[in-house]
Amino acid sequence: MKRIFWxxxxxxxxxxxxxxxxxxxxxxxxxxxxxxxxxxxELPGPTVMVQGGIxxxxxxxxxxxxxxxxxxVKKGNLIIVPRANWPSLLLYKRQINVDxxxxxxxxxxxxxxxxxxxxxxxxxxxSDGLIHLHEGSGFYSPTYINIERxxxxxxxxx
Ligand SMILES: [Zn+2]
Numbered sequence: 001m002k003r004i005f006w007x008x009x010x011x012x013x014x015x016x017x018x019x020x021x022x023x024x025x026x027x028x029x030x031x032x033x034x035x036x037x038x039x040x041x042e043l044p045g046p047t048v049m050v051q052g053g054i055x056x057x058x059x060x061x062x063x064x065x066x067x068x069x070x071x072x073v074k075k076g077n078l079i080i081v082p083r084a085n086w087p088s089l090l091l092y093k094r095q096i097n098v099d100x101x102x103x104x105x106x107x108x109x110x111x112x113x114x115x116x117x118x119x120x121x122x123x124x125x126x127s128d129g130l131i132h133l134h135e136g137s138g139f140y141s142p143t144y145i146n147i148e149r150x151x152x153x154x155x156x157x158x
Contacts, residue, residue, distance in 0.1 A: 003092060006059060010089060013066060013082075020072045021080070026119060032087055032112045034119055037069040037080040045076030046128035051120065052081070054101050054132070056088025061133025079123055085116060 017023070021037040050068055052061030065082035083089055085100045096113070103117040124130045138153030 006092060007090070009059075009063070010083070018069050021069050021078075023069075027115065030112070032085070032116060034081065034086070034116060035083060036123065037078070037082070039069070039071060039073045039078040039080065041073035041075045041077055043075040047077040047079060047126065048129045048131060049079040049081070049124050049127035050131045050133065051084050051124075052133040053086075053089050054084040054120075055094045055099065055134070056085055056090070056092055056096075057094045058133075058135040059089075059092075060135050062089065064133055079127055081120065081123065084120060085113070087112070 018037055021039045024036050024038070026034040026036065050065050052063075052065035053059075054061075062082050065080050068078070069080050069082065071078070085096075087096050088094065088100070097111040098113050100113040100116055103111075103113050104121060108114040108117065136154030138148040138150070139155045140151070140153050141149040142151060144150040
């Protein structure tokens, strides 16, 4: 059921035009399209990039970034990439070939994730700041209960 909800959510944004943003889709003839929303503020200012969905098993960032595409910016600009790794999001898997979040340290040329890493690197290079949305793993607990519930985990507090 969770997976069905997730797939419906992912596809719910196709065909809808953003209110204030310019939407560009890069790599659209491939299986890894990259939607990028450009939001220009009413007044000039710094540009901040917000990215979600770099790892397919972390949906919170996708939801947060997608909602942010509906914002009207007063000052500065936003570059929003809600679904950085579409194939891994579709499968609700952290990665397909390699972890995209680990492909920024060198100039790799092996997998589609490397192409995405270059595009994301470029977008972050034209931004003044980057907000990279992830999810914590496990569950926070003030006392050690087990490996998934302890003070060193940063996931949801239950
Ligand atoms: Zn992550």
